[in-house]
Amino acid sequence: MQTGKRKLFIGLAALAVLGFLLYRSRHLLHLSSFSGGKLWASIRSANPLYILLGIAMIYVCYALRAMRWQIFQRNLGKAKFWPIYRITLAGFAAIFLLGRPGEPIRPLLLSRKAKIPVADMFGIYVLERLFDIVCSAVIAAVGLLLYASSEHIGGGSSVIEKSTRTGGALLGAGVIGIIGFLAYLRLHGSGVLERTLQGWLSLKGWRAGIAKITLGFARGIQTIRTWRDLAEATFLSAVHWYFVALVYLFVSHGFGGTLGTLGVGDCLLLLAITLVGSILQLPAVGGGAQALAIFAYTQVFGVEKEAAVAAALVLWLVTFASCSFAGIPLLIREGFSFGQLREMAEHEKEELDEEAARGKVK
Template sequence: MALVVLGALAYRSRRIINLQDFSWDRLVLAVRHARGSLLLVSLLAIYAAYAIRALRWARFCRYLGRPGFLSIYSATIVGFAALFLLGRAGEPIRPLLIARKERLPVSSMFGIYVLERLFDTTSTAVLAGLALLFFPEMLSLGGADRAWEARARGMALALFAGLLAALVFLVYFRLHGAAALERRLEGWRTSTGWKRGAAAAFAGFSEGLQAIQTLPDLLAAIGYSASHWVVVALIFFWVPHSFGGRLAKLDFAGAMLLLAITMAGSTLQLPAVGGGSQAASFLALTVVFGVEKEPAAAASIVLWLMAFAASSLVGVPLLIREGWSMGELRRLARAEAEVKAAGAHIDVPEAPRAQQATSQKLGEPPR
């Protein structure tokens, strides 16, 4: 919720920026003079972040089996590529592909997906809180005064208080509340409308929490999550620095705040290329950090390409190699969305190429 508020505030502040004197020539010039070495390191880093995600998912699956890292890693890259190409409709693709590749229960994979999103949201909130609490003076780059810095510290303290309350709730829910809540929601599963959807959401959340049964499980999840988001924050540090000028003055704390605002903006559905994430990073760079519009626009575009679009470079070839098409993935996502309303999940089919190979091994004509 705190990140959504950050994104909404950034979106409402869009009127501060006057785009009438925006120069496309200066934008092109900023892109042409960017340091390619830092951009290449950022590109490699995003795939390292996907690898950490795959390791965390494999850890969450340890009570269900021993999944292979490479299969989860490839499904992770394909899943993010589908999310980029299909938008929100592509969200179910990654858990569905992992369930198919590793022969794991689909419901458990969606439970882990809910748990993963919880850790991601918490991690980005922590990054924003740390940046606001310990380094509010960096906001002076955009003309913030002492009163603004005091409000930033207060916002950070409120953010950490909310996270502490959420942690207490999760511990209680894991130890005592899950079974009791499932019994109370038993009747909702047979009802219609929002009650059935709420019961399914709580069931997925409860099932995801089964991946954390011991203190080492929790510490491993925290470690993987922290490592992942530190790598992503480094990308948000390197990309602005590649453009030089005022963007090169952005320190790591500023990169953490920029990342948090960008992720908050990604929750907003805006009718533009890059959507809310690109708009949020542009507003953060111009309004909060005082960067000129053209370099800020260039950095925002490249950040969006690195954080959201780069998965397609490897993800699309992987899709082709496994025999999937975008139409088939779209139908898979649509079918999952339809049965999800009833509190269930679809059975994951084999990839078309895998089906053909199996048929040929059995002596059947290919379909």
């Protein structure tokens, strides 16, 4: 009976995700000509071996994230790989269950496990985001070079070219600014910055938010003590994102046809488009990595609408939802319920606010 309920729940969840994708892409797909039969045929014909390879590779990506976190954490206290890896999976599963409110769960669990102050872990979390932003900008730049050197299919190529060039320019400018900002913090410390922003911490609204994030950067950058730390973290970040591109490759090849002809360079371009799409809205499509993946599949690579939707759906499940296979049991093992996770997220936010107000972020 429980197995039947589980299958029903999974089926309803898949239908909900599919409906969301179709809704977000309704202007692009021209649903009057969209064939549900072809969509179902594309899903049924997918090669499960490639999908399983994608799932295995995404777990390797989580392992690389855990290794990078270990590098940052080892200068603050105890840092062992396997506990960090397990909590990494559990933390991303919490994001899958709760959405954005679940993002603070991972730093909080890691803080409790290693007995390190939450504010220190928040600093690592912000630093981790920084490395991802820089790598995303590099991937976008590579994608733009690949796009400029290849022929394009479909009427949406000019829209993508304009959007990716604009987004790439913004990302490039952001990377230059971030590097300069980090160099200043690392050389001169964060005391001046803290004194400058101390007045903002007592305010409400966007100023307080900017102050907390900026001081989080300052705390996080201090965890990089040597050039070796920086080199190792940079290397792991680059490998991580390259492996994410391989996940895109495996999922695409799992559907055969035109999708099966995509190479690693094509998947880097696809990844770049979805990353750029996280900061830009494409005309008539809107945001969302899934809709942008469909847009790129159909307009850049000439994939049929139905196959593109199927691939985007599976890509989302593999890259975002598959962590729940191990992550949810790990959360249960830690003794947390759905309601407790929400309470933990709220509690951590309040604790960080209190520490920031007392000026402990330095």
